[in-house]
Amino acid sequence: MYKVSVSGTEVGYIQNKQALEEMVRESVIGKDEKNIDTIDIKTKPEYELKFVDKMVDTKQEKIIEAVEQDVIITYKYYEIAVNNEVIDSVDTIEEAEDVVNQVKEQNQEQRLDLSIVEKYTEKKEEIQTANLEVAKNDVQTKVRQKIEEKQKQEKEEERINSMPEINGIKLAYTPVSGTISSRYGVSSRIRSSNHTGLDIATATGTPIKVVAAGTVTHASYQGAYGNLVKVNHGNGLETWYAHTSKIYVSVGQKVEAGEVIAAVGSTGNSTGSHLHLEIRINGEHVNPQEYLYR
Numbered sequence: 001m002y003k004v005s006v007s008g009t010e011v012g013y014i015q016n017k018q019a020l021e022e023m024v025r026e027s028v029i030g031k032d033e034k035n036i037d038t039i040d041i042k043t044k045p046e047y048e049l050k051f052v053d054k055m056v057d058t059k060q061e062k063i064i065e066a067v068e069q070d071v072i073i074t075y076k077y078y079e080i081a082v083n084n085e086v087i088d089s090v091d092t093i094e095e096a097e098d099v100v101n102q103v104k105e106q107n108q109e110q111r112l113d114l115s116i117v118e119k120y121t122e123k124k125e126e127i128q129t130a131n132l133e134v135a136k137n138d139v140q141t142k143v144r145q146k147i148e149e150k151q152k153q154e155k156e157e158e159r160i161n162s163m164p165e166i167n168g169i170k171l172a173y174t175p176v177s178g179t180i181s182s183r184y185g186v187s188s189r190i191r192s193s194n195h196t197g198l199d200i201a202t203a204t205g206t207p208i209k210v211v212a213a214g215t216v217t218h219a220s221y222q223g224a225y226g227n228l229v230k231v232n233h234g235n236g237l238e239t240w241y242a243h244t245s246k247i248y249v250s251v252g253q254k255v256e257a258g259e260v261i262a263a264v265g266s267t268g269n270s271t272g273s274h275l276h277l278e279i280r281i282n283g284e285h286v287n288p289q290e291y292l293y294r
Helices: 017-029 060-069 093-106 132-162
Strands: 002-006 009-014 036-041 046-049 071-082 085-090 114-121 179-182 198-201 207-209 214-221 227-234 237-244 260-263 274-281 284-286
Touching: 002 017, 002 060, 009 017, 009 060, 017 060, 060 071, 071 093, 071 132, 085 093, 085 132, 093 114, 093 132, 214 237, 227 260, 237 260
Parallel strands: none
Antiparallel strands: 002 009, 002 046, 036 071, 071 085, 071 114, 179 198, 198 274, 207 260, 214 227, 227 237, 237 274, 274 284
16 A cells, blocks of 8 residues: 655555545645635655555545645635725626726716725635625725715815915915904904904804914913914914813914814903904904905
8 A cells, every 4th residue: 555644744545546636636626615716735745655454544534634734725806996995805806897897887977096906815714705796885885985075175175275365374264153243443342442353253162273274372361362372374474262261272283274273262351152363464463354254
């Protein structure tokens, strides 16, 4: 009989070497599993002709098990990505192409960045493929989301481009929405001079957005202004946000346009919940309504 060794270890005996190779081929190489790309037997069985007792247990099943343990199986699957973001995986290239083609057909007017990536792994548990219909639905949903995000971004860019500038600084956001309760330049019994800013009445706690990117130069209580935040935007432009109930920034902090820096309140010399907004150019206050809330 033939003594069979795998990786130098004796595992059993066979009478017919060709028959064993057929059994190994059917058990290992002929595995009927999804996603198999290659099967590599690292160490092929070694055979040595021996005289043995005719009653010896040949252990053919053990031989096959030993060969299987010395096999590397490489699996292949296909990822479908939208703008380089992987959405789903499918088993075959045909399925991946079907998904991509159908999604493109449903969105012919859009420029879509759909891609298929061939992936390989030796760990079967890493493969999490979806069936064809689920993959189509998932990718279509993500494409619609990307389209909506792009449209929203384009509208936001259009809005910002329509906003005014001061000394080359784009005033990208209005700080709050509300009702103008006191305009620039008016006199009042609660003030010793004419109004240096614009009051916008709104609920306490309403988030206050900074009009443009800049650096916080003041973030504390200041007399009649109450809790006051000042932001220097460069090029001689500064904005003030007064009477706030809470301050969320600190001196020296860099802020981006639209970032929430405080909350509306009624601190300091105030008759109700509102934001007192001042715009100063080279240290001189100007009418905010020449630029915002027009």
